[in-house]
Amino acid sequence: MKRQPSEFSLVIAIDKPSGMSSHDVVNRVRRIFGERRVGHTGTLDPLASGVLQVCVGPAARLDKYLVDHDKRYEVLVRLGVETDTDDALGQVIRTAPVPCQAANPHLAQEFLRRFEGFQNQMPPLYSAIKVNGAKACDAARKGRVLQLQPRPVEVYSLQLLAVEETEDGLFWRVACHVSKGTYIRSLARDIGAALGCGGSVEQLRRLAVGRLTEAQCVSLKQLEECGAEAALDPLALLGLRFLFADEHQEKSLANGGKLSARSPLYQFNGDPFRETVCACMPRIRASEEPLADGEVVAVVSGGLLRALYRFSQEKGALVPDCVFSQGVRRGRC
Known part of the structure; x- marks a missing residue:
């Protein structure tokens, strides 16, 4: 059956709230525009908030041209705690004392520099990567572990914003500038492993995708009010x-x-x-x-x-x- 012309063909940017999956956001956008052809250009984990680029109608064909951009994040890394998902939504699988040097901001920044540059990064077990048509996250939820392969990525910069100590432990707040395909959860996991105490993501916000920043984003509530006026160039x-x-x-x-x-x-x-x-x-x-x-x-x-x-x-x-x-x-x- 021939596809009917769409009323909308546009690209928008949503400020995704923490707690929603990227697919949840796509479904909300479908309902708002009454359009089935809706897709995002880069998954954000349910825990994460921030910039999610969404294509509506025939514009969904732009997705492959919008996925290669660099990305910027702000992450709160919890040291001394490992989880099965590498973030705060997972089950804790290990805890360990955090080295006292990790509380020193100067030493922490020097340590982060080890993770800058080109590298082969192992994706998290809970990720959207497919192996023989099966998503790693779906398999992991069923107790199966897929054989994932390291992927080439580049970490352009890691800047320590703060060392935070609370009754829950020691945290590093870090600004990350990375290439496409980089998993911040993997970075947190690898940083913790290198310190010998384990690490996981406590909070994560995507600040920018290429030229697009959180300043150009609208909330889902705002999108319901302004509709197509939220379109970006x-x-x-x-x-x-x-x-x-x-x-x-x-x-x-x-x-x-x-x-x-x-x-x-x-x-x-x-x-x-x-x-x-x-x-x-x-x-x-x-x-x-x-x-x-x-x-x-x-x-x-x-x-x-x-x-x-x-x-x-x-x-x-x-x-x-x-x-x-x-x-x-x-x-x-």
């Missing part, structure tokens, strides 16, 4: 160069045809989500740099994101990579 989120289709190119778009590689290209002047230094500075500027083979370019027509094209050196042209029969709304930035 997909051009700002994608971080790609873009072109404005002329009348001839619009016809090519409609037929999935090639576009000239000599089309004028544009890009944002700095971070589109931040205020410009000078009000007189234009928000976009011409981009003269030659196209690189395989580079993806966004195509704007009628004020909407209409397609993503990829430059083919062999064909000497831009060829369609993802064309939207119903363009994606360009919202706030």
Whole structure:
């Protein structure tokens, strides 16, 4: 049966509350918009709060272009306690005394530096990673342990914000800047293991995904009130160069045809989500740099994101990579 045109095609950012799964958020967004095609671009654990990027309607096809961005988190690591999920929602499986040096902020920061840089990270047993079609977390809940493989990630920086001591123990509050695919629960586990006392995540908040920060997010309650007005500009989120289709190119778009590689290209002047230094500075500027083979370019027509094209050196042209029969709304930035 032919899919009916959607009323909505847009990207939003939700400030996910702690205690909800990412799938719970997707279901709420489906109900708010009355749209089945809804997906997020990067799972947040139920314990975690913060930035969750969600695509609605035909815009759900953008997900694969939005998953490669770096991420920023603030995490509270509990030292001396290990759990089966590597966070506070799991069952405690081990406790141990915390070395007294861990209470020294200077030594703690030096210790954290050991975990910066490229590394092969073992994902948590309770994760959404699939092995032969089965999710690791689903298998773990049934008492089966899947054979997970370490994954290459990069930890750009770990900054100690505070050492906190309470009656529940010793905690490190850490700002993390990491590559896609990095598990903060794994970091907490590995930090605790290296200290010899174990560690787990007590609190976790995602602060940013690429250019998108918590400042651009809305709560689910706010989304119920403002609906499509919460839409963000997909051009700002994608971080790609873009072109404005002329009348001839619009016809090519409609037929999935090639576009000239000599089309004028544009890009944002700095971070589109931040205020410009000078009000007189234009928000976009011409981009003269030659196209690189395989580079993806966004195509704007009628004020909407209409397609993503990829430059083919062999064909000497831009060829369609993802064309939207119903363009994606360009919202706030």
